[in-house]
Amino acid sequence: MLVDQRRDSILEIAESKGYISLQQLVDEVGASESTIRRDLEYLDRIGQLKRTRGGAAYIGDSLTGFDDRRSRATEEKQRIGRKAAELIESGETVLFDGGTTTLEVTRYLNGKTLQVVTNSLPAANLLVGASNIELIFLGGYVYPKTGVALGSLTVEALKGVHARRLVMSVGGITEAGLFNSNSLLVETERQMMEAADEVIVVADSGKLGHSELAHLCPLDRVDRLVVDSGITEEWRRIVKEHGIELIIAT
Amino acid sequence: MLVDQRRDSILEIAESKGYISLQQLVDEVGASESTIRRDLEYLDRIGQLKRTRGGAAYIGDSLTGFDDRRSRATEEKQRIGRKAAELIESGETVLFDGGTTTLEVTRYLNGKTLQVVTNSLPAANLLVGASNIELIFLGGYVYPKTGVALGSLTVEALKGVHARRLVMSVGGITEAGLFNSNSLLVETERQMMEAADEVIVVADSGKLGHSELAHLCPLDRVDRLVVDSGITEEWRRIVKEHGIELIIAT
DNA sequence: TCCAGTTTCAATCAAAATCATTCACTTTCT
DNA sequence: AGAAAGTGAATGATTTTGATTGAAACTGGA
Numbered sequence: 001m002l003v004d005q006r007r008d009s010i011l012e013i014a015e016s017k018g019y020i021s022l023q024q025l026v027d028e029v030g031a032s033e034s035t036i037r038r039d040l041e042y043l044d045r046i047g048q049l050k051r052t053r054g055g056a057a058y059i060g061d062s063l064t065g066f067d068d069r070r071s072r073a074t075e076e077k078q079r080i081g082r083k084a085a086e087l088i089e090s091g092e093t094v095l096f097d098g099g100t101t102t103l104e105v106t107r108y109l110n111g112k113t114l115q116v117v118t119n120s121l122p123a124a125n126l127l128v129g130a131s132n133i134e135l136i137f138l139g140g141y142v143y144p145k146t147g148v149a150l151g152s153l154t155v156e157a158l159k160g161v162h163a164r165r166l167v168m169s170v171g172g173i174t175e176a177g178l179f180n181s182n183s184l185l186v187e188t189e190r191q192m193m194e195a196a197d198e199v200i201v202v203a204d205s206g207k208l209g210h211s212e213l214a215h216l217c218p219l220d221r222v223d224r225l226v227v228d229s230g231i232t233e234e235w236r237r238i239v240k241e242h243g244i245e246l247i248i249a250t
Numbered sequence: 251m252l253v254d255q256r257r258d259s260i261l262e263i264a265e266s267k268g269y270i271s272l273q274q275l276v277d278e279v280g281a282s283e284s285t286i287r288r289d290l291e292y293l294d295r296i297g298q299l300k301r302t303r304g305g306a307a308y309i310g311d312s313l314t315g316f317d318d319r320r321s322r323a324t325e326e327k328q329r330i331g332r333k334a335a336e337l338i339e340s341g342e343t344v345l346f347d348g349g350t351t352t353l354e355v356t357r358y359l360n361g362k363t364l365q366v367v368t369n370s371l372p373a374a375n376l377l378v379g380a381s382n383i384e385l386i387f388l389g390g391y392v393y394p395k396t397g398v399a400l401g402s403l404t405v406e407a408l409k410g411v412h413a414r415r416l417v418m419s420v421g422g423i424t425e426a427g428l429f430n431s432n433s434l435l436v437e438t439e440r441q442m443m444e445a446a447d448e449v450i451v452v453a454d455s456g457k458l459g460h461s462e463l464a465h466l467c468p469l470d471r472v473d474r475l476v477v478d479s480g481i482t483e484e485w486r487r488i489v490k491e492h493g494i495e496l497i498i499a500t
Numbered sequence: 501t502c503c504a505g506t507t508t509c510a511a512t513c514a515a516a517a518t519c520a521t522t523c524a525c526t527t528t529c530t
Numbered sequence: 531a532g533a534a535a536g537t538g539a540a541t542g543a544t545t546t547t548g549a550t551t552g553a554a555a556c557t558g559g560a
Contacts, residue, residue: 002269002303002304003302003304004307005269031548032548033548033549034547034549035548037508037509038546045325046328053507053556054508054556121371121387125371128392128394128397129394130394131394134391135391135394136389136390136392137371137387137389137390137392138389139369139386139387139388139389139390139399139403139404140387140389141384142374142378142385142386144378144381144385153386154389156407156410157389160403253536281537281538282538283538283539284537284538284539285536285538287518287519287520288537303517303546304517304518304546
């Protein structure tokens, strides 16, 4: 086994368990104690591991902050994501905004050949490796909490873009329309709606009837709404009255 | 068997396995150890493989690509990164291009209050959480291998940007100037140089004397060069002759 | 607290693996 | 034929490895 190979496997084991004892590594990797010792020393020196007495601890990267949102996505959001992804066809250009529900949609694009335009750093991370996806990132001021690019740079970049569909999540929906918590975000999303032929809103049913700080647009700007089965009869009626195609993820 | 044929098959085997030992190659290819050795040396020199003791590692998008947690930077690159980070002062606006050495610089910005502009997805991931850093991402077509935004969208976005310093890595440096492997990348980097007052190039000493496909700019466009201590006497002289401040990371 | 027993560590060394270099031989092209 | 380039084997140098050793750091009981 090659040196780098061995060190990679040490890192992998360390990453999966968080902490790993030297003896355990000797057993699993199959090298001598001395060698493992030297490897740990090296990996500590280059800052990949923290050497401790009797073993080593993995140093998590700060960017894992995004990753653990994956686990926190509820089953509903996943179902909504899968259902919404079915609406997207190979060969299209699709716009994705930030938001955890939208992110779930990108997880289910597997295999589709797409041109994806997004201002969401987590979404970009998810898609950048995929060989069949051409990824265009909308630059701008990156909002620290959510990793979404916003502001005038983003709006300007959007003016040069046109897409078949926009997949968007919102903070709240009332009869007055869609809402979000941040006015910069709303400004960017408005421009996204301009740039897309069809607007698909993904939202869990808890968002219905809930309003937030900034008003985004009236309901009839939405073409399709993907929501979980918790939607009330009344809201089904309202949605239909506004000419929105209602898609329920079961 | 023809030379190129043999080298192709080496690459193929390396790609499929990620790592490959020299002995394994001797067995599978059927050439002598010396020949394989020479082939690996060649393939390393032209940047298709990374030669390691006992074998070689494939360079490319066989894995998820740029996932920086897995690809460990060498000690040299870390030292260069730390040294270059010292050149940056709180309160400044700094441009970072893609590249693994540049990425190392961003790791050592801790504590500094900065406005950071970058087209590198890995760099953005690293910095997005930092409370004292205002992050502006330059959008564009995201190049899958490296996670760097390139192309006309990026160039356009750069036209609206001005920064105190640019930190840039390159593929090769000769007396004719700086080189990189990708002409789209070069185009973007040229615009970055336009947008910055001071150009800092970070490179390990192996890049010196090495040329690549696309010519970026002549040497005298560089203000400072941060390099490891492996730099030869001759290159020290050349660098100084072109009025570049040489900074050696020890 | 102290002590004895245990675990872990750093340093050292010889064996093994890998490497760079050299050289004789073959092939290819002029 | 003769030069140039490629190949494979042999050589000694270098690096890595695994075992050994005594020192240092922990542990639990008195």
